[in-house]
Amino acid sequence: MNTPESVPTTHRLRLARTLLRILVLLPWLLLLLAGSYALVRFVPDEPVVHADPVEHFKYGSTGGERASGFPYWIWQALPTVCAEHLPGPGYASLGLIFEEGRDLPVGVSKRRHLGIDRVFLNCAACHAGLVRDTPAAPARLVVGMPAHRFDILAFQRFFFECAAGPTFSREFIVPEIERLSGGLGLVDRYLVYPVAIALMRERLLMLRARFGFVSAQAPWGPGRVDTFNAAKVLFNFPVQRLPARERLGAADFPSIWNQRKRMQRDDGERMELHWDGNNTHTEERNKSAAFGTGTTPPTIDLAAISRVEAWLLDLGPPAWPLPVDKTLAARGAALYAHYCADCHGASGSDFAGPKVGHVTPIADIATDPARLDSYTRDLAVNQATLYAGYPHRFRHFRKTWGYANMPLDGIWLRAPYLHNGSVPTLRDLLEPAFARPTCFVRGGT
Template identity: 65%
Template sequence: MPSSVTPPPSRWKQRFLILFALTVLLPAAIVLWLVGRFGGDSPVDYADPVEHFKYGSTGGEHEMGFPYWIWRALPEVCGHYLPGTGYQSLGMLYETLPNGRLKDLPVGTSKRRYQGVDRVFVNCAVCHTSTVRAAPNQPPLLVAGMPAALFNMKAFEEFFFQCAADPKFSKEFLIPEIQRQGAKLDLLDRYLVYPAAIAIMRDRVLALKGRFEWVFEQKAWGPGRVDTFNSAKVIFNFPMHRLDPKEFDAPADFPSIWLQRPRREPRAMELHWDGNNTDMTERNKSAAFGTGTTPPTLDLPRIKRVEAWILDAEPPAFSKLFPIDADLAARGAPLYKHYCATCHGASGRDFSGEYVGRVTPLAEIGTDRRRLDSYTYTLAVNQATLYAGYPWRFSKFRKTYGYANMPLDGIWLRAPYLHNGSVPSLRDLLEPAAARPKVFWRGNDLFDPVKVGFVSDSPDAGGKKFFRFDTAEAGNGNGGHEGVAYGTGLSPDDKAALVEFLKTF
């Protein structure tokens, strides 16, 4: 009777199966595991447009992103390079969770899972969000879209450059701190991924430090300001040491970004402080470079979400925190119409006016010229090469001859005033330059509702030290925007009425 037992496979078949497993199945499994572990590109997304603005990605984490736990550990390991405790001491803002604890990342940063590591870098909100307080004992109101009046970008950059050059920027110091903070690193993270990430980030930041040495040679910008276009010259490999010295020390205030739709419709306004571009999408993509993006890494869908929000985002009303004297404001309305409306719009929502969003020649406006001189014709020509080969290649950047007249929506939250932030309050701006404060302090979010500006007459408060702003220094001049045409000759009562009306914007 035939046996029903299957005969054992021949020896050659066994060898074939073993060889197949070792040369095909095992490598395939390893590849699939590696793809799952180190592949993927997943930013953290937010359904709410304001939350997306505050924490959503622009794509900068791809090239500039710090591994999340390195970002968390650096303020502890390199705290001696900070003016105080943590990123808060640089003016970065942390929101409070319902449980009373602070969020793990500040406003203006985003997180993305890329190459197997959670990466963190800044986004648009780091330059366009700040806080305002009505009284010293009241909590701050966080306002998305206002100038980042507390954020010290130069100190932020210098912190990373100095830390990368410190021996403590190493696995021997960072990994113990990362573990102390509660990171659950697996063996691969502990002995391979994070040691490699630390070495790569150190080399990358040191390379940037070499290119941005000019930053250390400039005077301090202070909170709320940035030397935008000299940074762009570094990107284009300009020989910074050979540039005209008049191009340097040209920081300007961060602008507000509310109500962009009426800035492009029915006619395109001249954007940036000097009106060097009329295309809002070019302006936005240019600004995205400041968040670490490059043409190939720009996250267009998520930037478009920000663009959609800022079209109609509105500033909070002054009356949300402070009362407005309706009778005094009514007295100021005709004064505003006579002295201001032609250049700044009929109101805080109606931007109509012959010269609104148009450049006023420097000889006429008379404000500090450093910001204008820092943006050169050569830089404009170089910017025209950006996004070459893309449908959105830049073509609208140009050199101008003055400063653009801005609409005044939310003007109460845009102090200090003028393009370089050299005048602390609206009331001070209505004085001749000789009567404006020569020295004041920036970095306070406590608001003065009478003069309309942040309190600026003290170097410190509540243990916090503020930045001393000296208008005698290069780029800080507080002259201009004065004379009969600008209302500086009005009586004190009329000036008070005009300021009261501006509170309604």
């Protein structure tokens, strides 16, 4: 039987035990809540999906955001924070194309990864451009054509120089993100973005050092890229110690229409692809190109890449938009059939020709060898290790000794001409080399 004096004591003991249980369980409860938050926030890996194949090409992910993506709000903040490293206002000054109502340019995709939206380049950054049917007509976007305005080296240098400067820090970037986004939560303001800024800066400075050899090169200009020297960096080649002729292979972006027709040539073999014909399989060529969008073998989004590949099989260029003089065209057709068709196809839609898709030796062409020299046997051997252990391991890259004869589909959209973009117009291309312009402006619309 409880006495009046023992009741408060018993109550206090029960209360103490309850508090003790709470104190014991509270850390576990907090851990459970934190773990649940982290699970919901940081585990999902979700790209922005576009049902329409054209929109998917322009804005869909290749998987590059996983390893190489820039946090979306940092991407949006940097043109203001590092404006001195841009040639003009925003990313448009680098030649990226913005469609009305879009917050990202054509060729930039978005994916939710590790708790934040990340963005990076996709195929359209290099393979979509603007054209005007007449000087007074509005510019229209054409997918599959070379991105003749995009200055990818200036794009690269913008991020490298920004990261090396004093404003690439949370003190400058977080307030700009707050202004643009309308405000950040406590976790984002004090944890997520300060960490993201530090990690992004560290990675950019590492890449800046590894790509230091590029700083000694003259600007490539818009519409051009040095594809395979970037690959040498990824394979840890000592690029600075390579022969000078191997260190600069900048060439024009190609068009990418009619991929199905490029799978076979007249002799039944596959066409030799890339400017130098160093691969005959579009599937490998596409996965190799995806490295330029930030992918790696573990991070590439194969389903997304496959969607683009399937769509490109039969995507053709738009027709020439202006009237054609049929009399002149008939005269030109006879000349073309006699002098050009064997190497470049019967027409822009008929790729038949005994030399189409074959490599012509550099000794016969006697043209600029820089792009050819930059791709070496050592690089081809290293590329054969890519995707080792996967069903799609690279097996078809090899060194060649010339440039491939290409079909001329959509040729009116592919200026300037030749692999190095050294000829401004088709009319100039028909002139002897000594009579062609030696200086012209490129990258306009």
